[in-house]
Amino acid sequence: MLTREVKQGILPNGSVAVKRIRNNHTIDEKLFYREVDSLLTVNHQNVVRFLGFCASTEQTAIKIEGSRQRLYAEIRERLLCFEYISSGSLQEHISDELRGLDWNTRYQIIKGICEGLHHLHKEKLIYHMDLKPANILLDNHMVPKITDFGLARLDGKSQTMSEDRCGSLGYCAPEYLRCGRMSFKSDMFSLGIIITELVTGDKGIPDNDKNNVLRRWRHRWKKSGKETPLVYQQVAKCMEIGLRCQEIDPSKRPFIWDMIDDIREMEGVNGTINNAYEYPFGQIGPYSEDDMLGVEPLELRFPFEHNKQISCSLKLTNQTDAYIAFYVETMSPLPYCIQPNKDIVPPRSKSSVQITLQAQDKAPRDMKRADEFIVWSVNVNDGLTPEDITMDMFSKENGVVDAVKLDVVFTQERAPERMMVQQLRIR
Structure with missing residues (x-):
């Protein structure tokens, strides 16, 4: 091997x-x-x-x-x-809809990956067979470049790969995992996973979460003022393509040359939208009301000091006409105190949560920790009290439930250098 x-x-x-x-x-x-x-x-x-x-x-x-x-x-x-590509791999930039790369950058990366794969498949007859974010490098302008391919040239003897070569779990097509069968459609399965990750931060989209993806992007676009009909169309189309590429039956997946025109046409001219496409995922469309609870910041920064409590504030904003219940859950083994950890935010109002880490004699081993907290939220009826809030309320059977993940970063300021007072004395 x-x-x-x-x-x-x-x-x-x-x-x-x-x-x-x-x-x-x-x-x-x-x-x-x-x-x-x-x-x-x-x-x-x-x-x-x-x-x-x-x-x-x-x-x-x-x-x-x-x-x-x-x-x-x-x-x-x-x-x-x-x-030499200096900006690392795409793996380092995968994140959910609410943070990380903006949509236009993600869309240009998706388009670039498809263009590169089209060149390998259509023009050079080369399978990749290990397509994944770690094998897509980004240059200083965030232009994607496919790497680590070449051993799978299409010819009469290369329809089945050797048993000692294995694609990466999570991206490898099921027919290759089962029997080592490779084809252009195998790469398309991997491409579908990558597109889905770029849109959502996750490898898959549950059937009942398709609208939620657009809701979360809508929430981000409204905060940044970058909401247009075109971006809704692009997200919806990329989700559709990503899911088609992940069909278990290879014959149901598109070839790259079948879908490249859709990707190219979706770029739009001067922000215009192609009326031939419709929104396939329900009623989420441009300029619909933002119905999510605003959570800021998405990255909690704690100024770590030995043997001292350290705190960080979380701001929750309800810009809707509904009452929203929230519950802050910690996924960390560290001793955090959350006040309040659950409450109700009335319509058109704000709430504050204080998160405190108890005194520690050692700095955390990982100074940056992903998904340390989850802020759950759901619309509730007027008259509910904080004591009535339980985790059972945040089941999707009770309506649209949002789960916003928060990262944690510990900062540690350097101790100032001690000045030699005797050298500074004025004699």
């Missing part, structure tokens, strides 16, 4: 990414040159550019224990050089 180790190489005119191909026993020359042959034919702005390769072979003598004889073995070194 070929394994890859990627390092940054420094040259006088810039940096390159050097992939060293290793094997426990020896390098399969056929596979290596097959990969090089594939890489040499690829030239697209959404695929990492291949710069060259190095292939060297040395012989070494290995003494056989208990014998005067020696074995002569080959040591093969194989290096592949690519353009």
